[in-house]
Amino acid sequence: MNLSFDVGNFIKDFENSCHKVQKKTFEKNEVITSYIQKREQFCILISGNADLVRYDLNGNKTIIDHFSDNDIFGEVFYNITTNNELFVEAKSRCEVLIYSYQDIHNKCRQNCKFHQVLSEYLPELILDKVTNLNMRVELLTKRSTRDKLLGYFNLLSTRTLNKTFKIPFSLTDLADYLSVDRSAMMRELKLLKEENFIKKNGKIITLLYK
Amino acid sequence: MNLSFDVGNFIKDFENSCHKVQKKTFEKNEVITSYIQKREQFCILISGNADLVRYDLNGNKTIIDHFSDNDIFGEVFYNITTNNELFVEAKSRCEVLIYSYQDIHNKCRQNCKFHQVLSEYLPELILDKVTNLNMRVELLTKRSTRDKLLGYFNLLSTRTLNKTFKIPFSLTDLADYLSVDRSAMMRELKLLKEENFIKKNGKIITLLYK
DNA sequence: AGTATTTTGTTGCTTTTGCAACAGAAAAAC
């Protein structure tokens, strides 16, 4: 994230200043929240990693989104239309701040500085989310596994300002994130290596073109 | 859209109240805007239809997003990381309001009611966009063309509260929206008909299951 | 340190998808 509003610092200063905010800790594999129509939860992940997952009727799991430090999530971002439930699952120990969206939007009745500041920067926080979603859509609309991989690698390379970078999650999860079969993705990675598009050492990738 | 904030009415009341807002009309096939890093445009489509498209190096066109009445778009929603330029193209005659994001965020120096109200409801406007993007991602992450089609049909059925509904754009564009080959999609539609999952008459679809 | 579990890397086979091409229908342009 590169916002003018630094969520991390803001939280450090204010996390105890409003008693309407819940701070909870979740262990690995625990369910942080499930998305239900009527709840209007708005969460900020202080530390740890979590996934937004959907289980369809056949039990197939799809990772819809990955969350890490300072990411925001919650039902406010989702109009639940499908029958399948959505869960946010902790991938590691997670610290989470949980608010009601109404408290932010209509300003908390306590009129505390915490909600006031959060309210002011809310558009920026959400805009950042939109940007990430747009990138995700751009990747997912690519026609082939190869294009998805190269698109994603370009993204990481641009972010780190480096031709060499580390894939930030497991290859199994990457396949899920790009919505392709893992073995097909591995095959494509091998081809990209053989055709000298990339160098690969575990999760360390180097782009060799351009 | 089903926001508590009615963009359409708001615009009618206020569209001439601030002279920092540009109102422009575009004819079919005209480029409304291109996404460039430094510009911070924020646009509201008053009437008409437009697409956000990307052309890759081979000239392949991808429709990344569709916009219709009261949809918002602009570079603020996008961190341009790819080399390919993004364009918003009018699919029919379009009326567009164009602002600078800074004017909304920091409040317009004129301190006009228009920017004040827009600023207040900005989170809600953007949240609606996030919801749409999330739905799109959910569709795009489905593994097969069949699942994408059924997922999309479910969405339309839920929205219209009806098992019978009309696909709101051309089948050519639908294929593009679901990011699948048009002929493959047509084949799958035929199979869905033959296997009695759906009834189809042109763009009118009826769901036959459940 | 030793065991259990998850992740990586690979492959043969099957199914799905994409590509190309074309004819008829529908819509838009003149």
Added chain:
DNA sequence: GTTTTTCTGTTGCAAAAGCAACAAAATACT
């Protein structure tokens, strides 16, 4: 109202992706 263009519907063939299964490596667990 006629022509031109776009959209729909179809198909054969080729290419890509998915599935299943397994061994080796890495990681987590106790």
